[in-house]
Amino acid sequence: MEHFIENEQRILKRLAQEWYITHGGGEIELSPKSKYRYFLMKPVELFREMFNLEREIIVLFSPYLTFEPRSLNAINHAIQQYESLRIDPICSVMISNDPYIEDRLNNLITSDPEARIVVPFTYEELMAPIDAYFIRNRFKSHFYTRDLFAFEAPLRKDLYFFGRTDLIHRLVNRDRSNEGSGLFGLRKTGKTSVIFAVQRALSKRSGISVFIDCQNTAFHRRKWNEALHYIIAELKNQHHLNFDTATEDSYTEENASLLFEQEICKIHKQLGNKNILIIFDEVENITFDISPSEHWAKESDFINFWQTLRSLFQKLNNVFAFLIIGTNPLCIETPSIRGIDNPIFNLVPFEYIPKFDVPQTREMVRKIGRIMGLHFDELIYGKLTEDFGGHPFLIRHVCSVCCQSAKWDTF
Numbered sequence: 001m002e003h004f005i006e007n008e009q010r011i012l013k014r015l016a017q018e019w020y021i022t023h024g025g026g027e028i029e030l031s032p033k034s035k036y037r038y039f040l041m042k043p044v045e046l047f048r049e050m051f052n053l054e055r056e057i058i059v060l061f062s063p064y065l066t067f068e069p070r071s072l073n074a075i076n077h078a079i080q081q082y083e084s085l086r087i088d089p090i091c092s093v094m095i096s097n098d099p100y101i102e103d104r105l106n107n108l109i110t111s112d113p114e115a116r117i118v119v120p121f122t123y124e125e126l127m128a129p130i131d132a133y134f135i136r137n138r139f140k141s142h143f144y145t146r147d148l149f150a151f152e153a154p155l156r157k158d159l160y161f162f163g164r165t166d167l168i169h170r171l172v173n174r175d176r177s178n179e180g181s182g183l184f185g186l187r188k189t190g191k192t193s194v195i196f197a198v199q200r201a202l203s204k205r206s207g208i209s210v211f212i213d214c215q216n217t218a219f220h221r222r223k224w225n226e227a228l229h230y231i232i233a234e235l236k237n238q239h240h241l242n243f244d245t246a247t248e249d250s251y252t253e254e255n256a257s258l259l260f261e262q263e264i265c266k267i268h269k270q271l272g273n274k275n276i277l278i279i280f281d282e283v284e285n286i287t288f289d290i291s292p293s294e295h296w297a298k299e300s301d302f303i304n305f306w307q308t309l310r311s312l313f314q315k316l317n318n319v320f321a322f323l324i325i326g327t328n329p330l331c332i333e334t335p336s337i338r339g340i341d342n343p344i345f346n347l348v349p350f351e352y353i354p355k356f357d358v359p360q361t362r363e364m365v366r367k368i369g370r371i372m373g374l375h376f377d378e379l380i381y382g383k384l385t386e387d388f389g390g391h392p393f394l395i396r397h398v399c400s401v402c403c404q405s406a407k408w409d410t411f
Contacts, residue, residue: 003027004037008061011095011126012039015059018135019043022056026081028074036074037061040087050136051143052370055088062096063123067104071096072118089158090371091117091143095126109146117142117371144373149400154192160368163360163392164194167353172201174349175277175321180313182324182332182350188393189353191325195279198323208276210235214326215282220293224305225256227286231278232263241270257308261316268319276320278309283326288337290330302331306343324348355390358382364392365399372403 001009001024012021025039040056047053058078062071075092098104101120109115119142125134148160155161167183171194174181185191199209212231214220219230229251236245243266246259268276284290286305291297309322324332324344335345356364362381369376376399388394 004039004061005063007123007127008037008095011061011123014126014130015041015135018132019047025058025078028060028077030070030074030077034068034070034074036063036071036078038074038078040082041093047136047139050373051091051139052367053088053091056086057088057091057093059093059095062094062098062101065097067096067098067101069108072108072115075116075118089116091119093119093121095121095123097123099124117146119143140373143371146372147400147403148368148372149396149403151396154190154196158197158200161193161197162364162367163356164190164197167194167351168197168201171198171323172205172207175202175207175275175323176205178275178318178321180322180324180348182329182348183353184326184329184350185353186391187327188391189355190392191353192281194353195281195323195325198277198279202277206272206274208239208271208274209279210238210276211279211281213281214285220285220291220296223253223295224301224308225251225253227301227305228256228260228308232260232267235264235267235276239267239271241267243270253304257312260308261312264312264320265316275318278320278322279325280322281325283324283331284328287326287328287331288334290328300340303337303340303343310343310347322348324350356385356392356395357390358385361385361390361392361395365395369399374399374403374406 001012003024003026004012015021019041020043021039022042023040025037028036028038030036038058038060041059042056043051043053058075060071060075060078071094075094079087079089094101094105099122101122105118105120109118119139121138151160171181171183183191183194195211199211202209210231212219212234219227222230226248229246229248232245235241245263251259264276268274280286285292286296286302288302289297295301313320313322329350332344332346332348332350334342336342358381361384365376365381365384384395384398388398
Protein backbone atom coordinates (compact mmCIF):
# COMPACT_ATOMS: atom_id res chain seq x y z
CA MET A 1 0.00 0.00 0.00
CA GLU A 2 3.00 2.29 0.25
CA HIS A 3 2.63 3.82 -3.21
CA PHE A 4 -0.94 5.00 -2.51
CA ILE A 5 -1.64 8.38 -0.91
CA GLU A 6 -3.43 8.57 2.44
CA ASN A 7 -6.96 8.97 1.06
CA GLU A 8 -6.46 6.03 -1.29
CA GLN A 9 -5.22 3.86 1.57
CA ARG A 10 -8.39 4.65 3.49
CA ILE A 11 -10.47 3.64 0.47
CA LEU A 12 -8.50 0.42 0.12
CA LYS A 13 -9.24 -0.48 3.74
CA ARG A 14 -12.92 0.34 3.22
CA LEU A 15 -13.20 -1.89 0.12
CA ALA A 16 -11.33 -4.64 1.94
CA GLN A 17 -14.35 -4.97 4.23
CA GLU A 18 -16.40 -6.34 1.30
CA TRP A 19 -13.82 -7.58 -1.27
CA TYR A 20 -10.54 -9.46 -1.25
CA ILE A 21 -7.69 -7.04 -2.05
CA THR A 22 -5.32 -9.41 -3.86
CA HIS A 23 -2.56 -7.25 -5.37
CA GLY A 24 -1.19 -3.75 -4.80
CA GLY A 25 -1.00 -3.12 -8.54
CA GLY A 26 1.18 -0.21 -9.54
CA GLU A 27 1.20 3.02 -11.49
CA ILE A 28 0.26 3.73 -15.10
CA GLU A 29 1.86 6.77 -16.77
CA LEU A 30 0.14 7.77 -20.00
CA SER A 31 2.05 11.06 -20.11
CA PRO A 32 4.06 13.17 -17.66
CA LYS A 33 0.81 14.79 -16.56
CA SER A 34 -1.37 11.66 -16.59
CA LYS A 35 -0.49 9.16 -13.89
CA TYR A 36 -2.88 6.63 -12.38
CA ARG A 37 -2.51 4.14 -9.55
CA TYR A 38 -4.42 0.88 -9.52
CA PHE A 39 -4.87 -2.35 -7.58
CA LEU A 40 -6.63 -5.70 -7.97
CA MET A 41 -9.53 -7.01 -5.95
CA LYS A 42 -11.52 -10.24 -6.10
CA PRO A 43 -15.23 -10.65 -5.24
CA VAL A 44 -16.47 -12.50 -2.22
CA GLU A 45 -19.26 -15.03 -2.67
CA LEU A 46 -22.06 -12.45 -2.53
CA PHE A 47 -20.66 -10.42 -5.44
CA ARG A 48 -19.77 -13.58 -7.37
CA GLU A 49 -23.38 -14.73 -7.28
CA MET A 50 -24.95 -11.33 -7.93
CA PHE A 51 -22.77 -10.25 -10.83
CA ASN A 52 -21.21 -13.42 -12.24
CA LEU A 53 -17.74 -12.20 -11.30
CA GLU A 54 -15.16 -14.92 -10.74
CA ARG A 55 -11.83 -13.30 -11.53
CA GLU A 56 -10.00 -10.29 -10.19
CA ILE A 57 -10.94 -6.85 -11.44
CA ILE A 58 -8.89 -3.71 -11.98
CA VAL A 59 -9.63 -0.77 -9.67
CA LEU A 60 -8.18 2.50 -10.96
CA PHE A 61 -7.67 5.71 -8.99
CA SER A 62 -8.16 8.83 -11.12
CA PRO A 63 -6.94 11.66 -8.86
CA TYR A 64 -7.88 14.48 -11.24
CA LEU A 65 -10.77 16.85 -10.60
CA THR A 66 -12.15 16.40 -14.12
CA PHE A 67 -12.65 13.00 -15.72
CA GLU A 68 -10.99 12.53 -19.11
CA PRO A 69 -11.71 9.65 -21.52
CA ARG A 70 -8.00 8.73 -21.51
CA SER A 71 -8.58 7.36 -18.02
CA LEU A 72 -10.21 4.37 -19.71
CA ASN A 73 -6.96 3.83 -21.62
CA ALA A 74 -5.23 3.54 -18.26
CA ILE A 75 -7.55 0.65 -17.38
CA ASN A 76 -6.62 -1.08 -20.64
CA HIS A 77 -2.91 -0.61 -19.86
CA ALA A 78 -3.40 -2.04 -16.38
CA ILE A 79 -5.22 -5.11 -17.74
CA GLN A 80 -2.35 -5.76 -20.14
CA GLN A 81 0.04 -6.15 -17.21
CA TYR A 82 -1.52 -9.49 -16.29
CA GLU A 83 -2.40 -12.79 -17.92
CA SER A 84 -5.77 -12.64 -19.65
CA LEU A 85 -7.14 -15.54 -17.59
CA ARG A 86 -6.50 -13.70 -14.33
CA ILE A 87 -8.33 -10.42 -14.96
CA ASP A 88 -12.04 -10.10 -15.70
CA PRO A 89 -12.34 -8.47 -19.16
CA ILE A 90 -15.93 -7.27 -18.70
CA CYS A 91 -15.81 -5.23 -15.51
CA SER A 92 -13.53 -2.72 -13.81
CA VAL A 93 -13.89 0.03 -11.19
CA MET A 94 -12.87 3.68 -11.39
CA ILE A 95 -12.50 5.88 -8.30
CA SER A 96 -12.30 9.54 -9.27
CA ASN A 97 -11.93 12.97 -7.69
CA ASP A 98 -14.47 14.27 -10.21
CA PRO A 99 -17.81 14.64 -8.36
CA TYR A 100 -19.66 14.14 -11.68
CA ILE A 101 -17.79 10.99 -12.69
CA GLU A 102 -20.93 8.85 -12.89
CA ASP A 103 -22.74 11.15 -15.33
CA ARG A 104 -19.63 11.79 -17.43
CA LEU A 105 -18.81 8.10 -17.65
CA ASN A 106 -22.39 7.12 -18.51
CA ASN A 107 -22.46 9.67 -21.35
CA LEU A 108 -19.20 8.30 -22.73
CA ILE A 109 -20.15 4.62 -22.51
CA THR A 110 -23.56 5.24 -24.07
CA SER A 111 -21.77 6.14 -27.30
CA ASP A 112 -19.97 2.79 -27.31
CA PRO A 113 -22.35 -0.13 -26.65
CA GLU A 114 -19.43 -2.57 -26.63
CA ALA A 115 -17.57 -0.77 -23.85
CA ARG A 116 -16.66 -2.80 -20.79
CA ILE A 117 -18.66 -2.14 -17.65
CA VAL A 118 -16.90 0.50 -15.54
CA VAL A 119 -18.40 1.03 -12.09
CA PRO A 120 -17.62 4.60 -10.91
CA PHE A 121 -17.16 5.92 -7.39
CA THR A 122 -15.76 9.18 -6.07
CA TYR A 123 -13.07 9.53 -3.44
CA GLU A 124 -15.56 11.40 -1.26
CA GLU A 125 -18.19 8.65 -1.45
CA LEU A 126 -15.86 5.89 -0.34
CA MET A 127 -14.32 7.93 2.48
CA ALA A 128 -17.70 8.92 3.92
CA PRO A 129 -19.76 6.62 6.17
CA ILE A 130 -21.72 4.24 3.92
CA ASP A 131 -24.11 1.39 4.60
CA ALA A 132 -23.57 -2.26 3.67
CA TYR A 133 -25.65 -1.90 0.49
CA PHE A 134 -24.00 1.16 -1.05
CA ILE A 135 -21.27 -0.62 -3.04
CA ARG A 136 -23.43 -3.51 -4.24
CA ASN A 137 -26.21 -1.11 -5.30
CA ARG A 138 -23.72 0.93 -7.34
CA PHE A 139 -22.58 -2.27 -9.05
CA LYS A 140 -26.20 -3.25 -9.61
CA SER A 141 -27.06 0.08 -11.24
CA HIS A 142 -24.25 -0.30 -13.78
CA PHE A 143 -24.65 -4.00 -14.48
CA TYR A 144 -28.41 -4.21 -14.75
CA THR A 145 -29.33 -1.06 -16.66
CA ARG A 146 -27.52 -1.68 -19.98
CA ASP A 147 -29.10 -4.02 -22.51
CA LEU A 148 -26.04 -6.00 -23.58
CA PHE A 149 -28.09 -8.14 -25.97
CA ALA A 150 -29.19 -5.24 -28.18
CA PHE A 151 -26.23 -4.90 -30.55
CA GLU A 152 -27.17 -3.80 -34.06
CA ALA A 153 -23.71 -3.06 -35.47
CA PRO A 154 -20.98 -5.67 -36.05
CA LEU A 155 -18.99 -6.47 -32.93
CA ARG A 156 -15.55 -4.86 -32.99
CA LYS A 157 -14.25 -6.18 -29.66
CA ASP A 158 -13.84 -9.56 -28.02
CA LEU A 159 -15.85 -8.70 -24.91
CA TYR A 160 -19.23 -9.85 -26.24
CA PHE A 161 -18.10 -11.99 -29.18
CA PHE A 162 -19.05 -15.66 -28.82
CA GLY A 163 -19.10 -18.97 -30.64
CA ARG A 164 -16.76 -18.47 -33.61
CA THR A 165 -13.36 -19.41 -32.20
CA ASP A 166 -12.78 -22.44 -34.44
CA LEU A 167 -13.83 -20.50 -37.54
CA ILE A 168 -11.47 -17.64 -36.71
CA HIS A 169 -8.57 -20.07 -36.23
CA ARG A 170 -9.26 -21.73 -39.59
CA LEU A 171 -9.29 -18.43 -41.46
CA VAL A 172 -6.16 -17.14 -39.73
CA ASN A 173 -4.27 -20.39 -40.29
CA ARG A 174 -5.10 -20.33 -44.01
CA ASP A 175 -3.71 -16.82 -44.22
CA ARG A 176 -0.54 -17.90 -42.42
CA SER A 177 -0.19 -20.64 -45.06
CA ASN A 178 -0.69 -18.01 -47.79
CA GLU A 179 -4.04 -19.47 -48.81
CA GLY A 180 -7.15 -17.57 -49.76
CA SER A 181 -10.53 -18.20 -48.13
CA GLY A 182 -14.21 -17.52 -48.65
CA LEU A 183 -16.99 -17.11 -46.12
CA PHE A 184 -20.66 -16.75 -47.00
CA GLY A 185 -23.93 -16.57 -45.09
CA LEU A 186 -27.25 -14.84 -44.61
CA ARG A 187 -27.55 -11.23 -43.56
CA LYS A 188 -26.95 -10.53 -39.87
CA THR A 189 -25.32 -13.90 -39.17
CA GLY A 190 -22.15 -12.22 -37.94
CA LYS A 191 -19.92 -12.21 -41.03
CA THR A 192 -18.57 -8.70 -40.47
CA SER A 193 -18.04 -9.45 -36.77
CA VAL A 194 -15.97 -12.45 -37.89
CA ILE A 195 -13.90 -10.15 -40.12
CA PHE A 196 -13.10 -7.86 -37.19
CA ALA A 197 -12.24 -10.91 -35.06
CA VAL A 198 -9.88 -12.18 -37.79
CA GLN A 199 -8.21 -8.76 -37.89
CA ARG A 200 -7.80 -8.75 -34.11
CA ALA A 201 -6.34 -12.26 -34.18
CA LEU A 202 -3.90 -11.28 -36.93
CA SER A 203 -2.92 -8.14 -35.05
CA LYS A 204 -2.07 -10.17 -31.94
CA ARG A 205 0.31 -12.20 -34.10
CA SER A 206 1.68 -9.05 -35.77
CA GLY A 207 -0.20 -9.98 -38.94
CA ILE A 208 -1.32 -7.50 -41.60
CA SER A 209 -4.76 -7.06 -43.11
CA VAL A 210 -6.69 -4.46 -45.07
CA PHE A 211 -10.49 -4.21 -45.01
CA ILE A 212 -12.25 -3.38 -48.28
CA ASP A 213 -15.99 -2.71 -48.01
CA CYS A 214 -17.28 -3.56 -51.48
CA GLN A 215 -20.69 -2.00 -50.80
CA ASN A 216 -19.00 1.39 -50.43
CA THR A 217 -19.74 3.30 -53.62
CA ALA A 218 -16.23 4.74 -53.42
CA PHE A 219 -15.08 1.22 -54.29
CA HIS A 220 -17.66 -0.43 -56.54
CA ARG A 221 -18.28 2.70 -58.62
CA ARG A 222 -14.63 2.62 -59.64
CA LYS A 223 -13.47 0.69 -62.69
CA TRP A 224 -11.37 -2.43 -62.05
CA ASN A 225 -8.05 -0.65 -62.57
CA GLU A 226 -9.04 2.22 -60.26
CA ALA A 227 -10.20 -0.36 -57.68
CA LEU A 228 -6.64 -1.72 -57.55
CA HIS A 229 -5.37 1.76 -56.72
CA TYR A 230 -8.08 2.02 -54.05
CA ILE A 231 -6.69 -1.10 -52.32
CA ILE A 232 -3.20 0.43 -52.23
CA ALA A 233 -4.62 3.69 -50.84
CA GLU A 234 -6.53 1.80 -48.12
CA LEU A 235 -3.41 -0.14 -47.16
CA LYS A 236 -1.56 3.14 -46.68
CA ASN A 237 -4.41 4.73 -44.73
CA GLN A 238 -5.23 1.78 -42.49
CA HIS A 239 -1.58 1.18 -41.59
CA HIS A 240 -0.55 4.85 -41.48
CA LEU A 241 2.17 4.49 -44.09
CA ASN A 242 3.82 7.65 -45.34
CA PHE A 243 5.40 7.33 -48.77
CA ASP A 244 4.51 8.37 -52.29
CA THR A 245 2.55 6.05 -54.57
CA ALA A 246 1.35 6.39 -58.12
CA THR A 247 -1.70 8.53 -58.72
CA GLU A 248 -5.03 6.97 -59.65
CA ASP A 249 -4.69 8.45 -63.15
CA SER A 250 -1.53 6.36 -63.60
CA TYR A 251 -3.54 3.18 -63.05
CA THR A 252 -4.60 2.83 -66.66
CA GLU A 253 -5.99 -0.47 -67.90
CA GLU A 254 -2.57 -1.22 -69.45
CA ASN A 255 -0.46 -0.24 -66.43
CA ALA A 256 -2.67 -1.10 -63.45
CA SER A 257 -1.35 -4.63 -62.97
CA LEU A 258 2.32 -3.55 -63.13
CA LEU A 259 1.82 -0.61 -60.75
CA PHE A 260 -0.19 -2.69 -58.28
CA GLU A 261 2.56 -5.34 -58.23
CA GLN A 262 5.27 -2.74 -57.59
CA GLU A 263 3.38 -0.93 -54.87
CA ILE A 264 2.06 -3.91 -52.95
CA CYS A 265 5.60 -5.34 -52.91
CA LYS A 266 6.85 -1.99 -51.60
CA ILE A 267 4.19 -2.00 -48.86
CA HIS A 268 4.96 -5.64 -48.08
CA LYS A 269 8.61 -4.69 -47.49
CA GLN A 270 7.70 -1.63 -45.38
CA LEU A 271 5.46 -3.79 -43.19
CA GLY A 272 8.26 -6.20 -42.34
CA ASN A 273 7.79 -8.66 -45.22
CA LYS A 274 4.58 -9.95 -43.66
CA ASN A 275 1.82 -11.50 -45.71
CA ILE A 276 -1.05 -9.04 -46.36
CA LEU A 277 -4.60 -10.34 -46.09
CA ILE A 278 -6.94 -8.38 -48.36
CA ILE A 279 -10.49 -8.76 -47.02
CA PHE A 280 -13.34 -8.14 -49.46
CA ASP A 281 -16.62 -7.73 -47.59
CA GLU A 282 -19.99 -7.70 -49.42
CA VAL A 283 -18.33 -9.08 -52.55
CA GLU A 284 -21.69 -9.18 -54.39
CA ASN A 285 -21.19 -5.49 -55.14
CA ILE A 286 -18.32 -6.29 -57.52
CA THR A 287 -19.76 -9.58 -58.85
CA PHE A 288 -20.94 -10.10 -62.43
CA ASP A 289 -24.72 -9.99 -63.06
CA ILE A 290 -25.62 -8.81 -59.55
CA SER A 291 -23.43 -5.76 -58.89
CA PRO A 292 -25.30 -2.42 -58.65
CA SER A 293 -22.57 -0.91 -60.88
CA GLU A 294 -23.04 -1.78 -64.52
CA HIS A 295 -19.33 -2.06 -65.37
CA TRP A 296 -18.98 -4.86 -62.80
CA ALA A 297 -22.33 -6.48 -63.61
CA LYS A 298 -22.33 -6.34 -67.41
CA GLU A 299 -18.82 -5.49 -68.59
CA SER A 300 -15.48 -7.26 -68.08
CA ASP A 301 -14.36 -5.51 -64.87
CA PHE A 302 -14.88 -8.60 -62.69
CA ILE A 303 -12.75 -10.73 -65.01
CA ASN A 304 -9.94 -8.15 -65.37
CA PHE A 305 -9.84 -7.40 -61.63
CA TRP A 306 -9.61 -11.03 -60.52
CA GLN A 307 -7.29 -12.04 -63.36
CA THR A 308 -4.86 -9.43 -62.04
CA LEU A 309 -5.16 -10.51 -58.41
CA ARG A 310 -4.98 -14.23 -59.23
CA SER A 311 -1.94 -13.77 -61.47
CA LEU A 312 -0.05 -11.75 -58.85
CA PHE A 313 -1.16 -14.01 -56.01
CA GLN A 314 0.42 -16.95 -57.81
CA LYS A 315 3.49 -15.00 -58.92
CA LEU A 316 4.37 -13.29 -55.64
CA ASN A 317 5.20 -15.74 -52.87
CA ASN A 318 3.83 -14.82 -49.42
CA VAL A 319 3.09 -11.21 -50.33
CA PHE A 320 -0.70 -11.21 -50.14
CA ALA A 321 -3.75 -13.45 -49.92
CA PHE A 322 -7.44 -12.62 -49.90
CA LEU A 323 -10.55 -13.40 -47.90
CA ILE A 324 -13.86 -13.11 -49.77
CA ILE A 325 -16.98 -12.43 -47.69
CA GLY A 326 -20.57 -12.21 -48.84
CA THR A 327 -24.08 -13.62 -48.95
CA ASN A 328 -23.81 -15.24 -52.38
CA PRO A 329 -20.90 -17.49 -53.49
CA LEU A 330 -21.80 -16.97 -57.16
CA CYS A 331 -18.44 -15.32 -57.81
CA ILE A 332 -16.45 -18.49 -57.02
CA GLU A 333 -19.01 -21.16 -57.97
CA THR A 334 -19.57 -20.10 -61.59
CA PRO A 335 -17.03 -21.72 -63.99
CA SER A 336 -17.38 -19.23 -66.84
CA ILE A 337 -18.75 -15.76 -67.44
CA ARG A 338 -20.20 -15.06 -70.86
CA GLY A 339 -17.88 -17.66 -72.40
CA ILE A 340 -14.73 -16.58 -70.49
CA ASP A 341 -13.21 -18.68 -67.70
CA ASN A 342 -13.89 -17.31 -64.23
CA PRO A 343 -10.44 -16.43 -62.75
CA ILE A 344 -11.45 -17.38 -59.21
CA PHE A 345 -13.60 -20.43 -59.94
CA ASN A 346 -12.67 -22.93 -57.20
CA LEU A 347 -9.57 -20.85 -56.44
CA VAL A 348 -10.23 -20.62 -52.71
CA PRO A 349 -11.94 -23.00 -50.29
CA PHE A 350 -15.11 -21.45 -48.91
CA GLU A 351 -17.64 -22.28 -46.24
CA TYR A 352 -20.94 -21.02 -44.98
CA ILE A 353 -20.88 -19.33 -41.61
CA PRO A 354 -22.09 -21.99 -39.18
CA LYS A 355 -25.20 -21.50 -37.11
CA PHE A 356 -24.96 -21.58 -33.34
CA ASP A 357 -25.45 -24.94 -31.68
CA VAL A 358 -26.99 -25.29 -28.23
CA PRO A 359 -23.67 -25.02 -26.28
CA GLN A 360 -22.75 -21.83 -28.17
CA THR A 361 -26.19 -20.34 -27.57
CA ARG A 362 -25.91 -21.27 -23.89
CA GLU A 363 -22.47 -19.66 -23.59
CA MET A 364 -23.64 -16.38 -25.13
CA VAL A 365 -27.05 -16.07 -23.50
CA ARG A 366 -26.00 -17.34 -20.07
CA LYS A 367 -22.92 -15.11 -19.79
CA ILE A 368 -24.55 -11.91 -21.02
CA GLY A 369 -27.74 -12.67 -19.09
CA ARG A 370 -25.95 -13.18 -15.79
CA ILE A 371 -24.11 -9.88 -16.20
CA MET A 372 -27.50 -8.20 -16.56
CA GLY A 373 -29.11 -10.08 -13.69
CA LEU A 374 -31.18 -12.41 -15.89
CA HIS A 375 -31.37 -16.14 -15.26
CA PHE A 376 -32.40 -18.42 -18.13
CA ASP A 377 -33.63 -21.94 -17.48
CA GLU A 378 -31.47 -24.65 -19.10
CA LEU A 379 -34.37 -25.69 -21.37
CA ILE A 380 -34.46 -22.21 -22.89
CA TYR A 381 -31.10 -22.55 -24.68
CA GLY A 382 -32.26 -25.48 -26.80
CA LYS A 383 -35.56 -23.77 -27.52
CA LEU A 384 -33.86 -20.55 -28.63
CA THR A 385 -31.49 -22.49 -30.90
CA GLU A 386 -34.33 -24.50 -32.46
CA ASP A 387 -36.84 -21.70 -32.90
CA PHE A 388 -34.38 -19.22 -34.42
CA GLY A 389 -32.19 -21.59 -36.41
CA GLY A 390 -29.03 -20.87 -34.44
CA HIS A 391 -29.06 -17.29 -35.76
CA PRO A 392 -27.10 -15.30 -33.13
CA PHE A 393 -28.55 -11.92 -34.11
CA LEU A 394 -32.14 -13.13 -33.73
CA ILE A 395 -31.34 -14.94 -30.48
CA ARG A 396 -29.76 -11.81 -29.02
CA HIS A 397 -32.79 -9.69 -29.90
CA VAL A 398 -35.27 -12.15 -28.46
CA CYS A 399 -33.24 -12.03 -25.25
CA SER A 400 -33.26 -8.23 -25.49
CA VAL A 401 -37.07 -8.33 -25.45
CA CYS A 402 -36.87 -10.53 -22.35
CA CYS A 403 -34.53 -7.98 -20.80
CA GLN A 404 -36.87 -5.07 -21.51
CA SER A 405 -39.89 -6.86 -20.08
CA ALA A 406 -38.13 -8.16 -16.95
CA LYS A 407 -39.13 -6.65 -13.65
CA TRP A 408 -36.10 -6.03 -11.46
CA ASP A 409 -36.30 -6.88 -7.80
CA THR A 410 -34.31 -4.93 -5.25
CA PHE A 411 -31.50 -6.88 -3.63
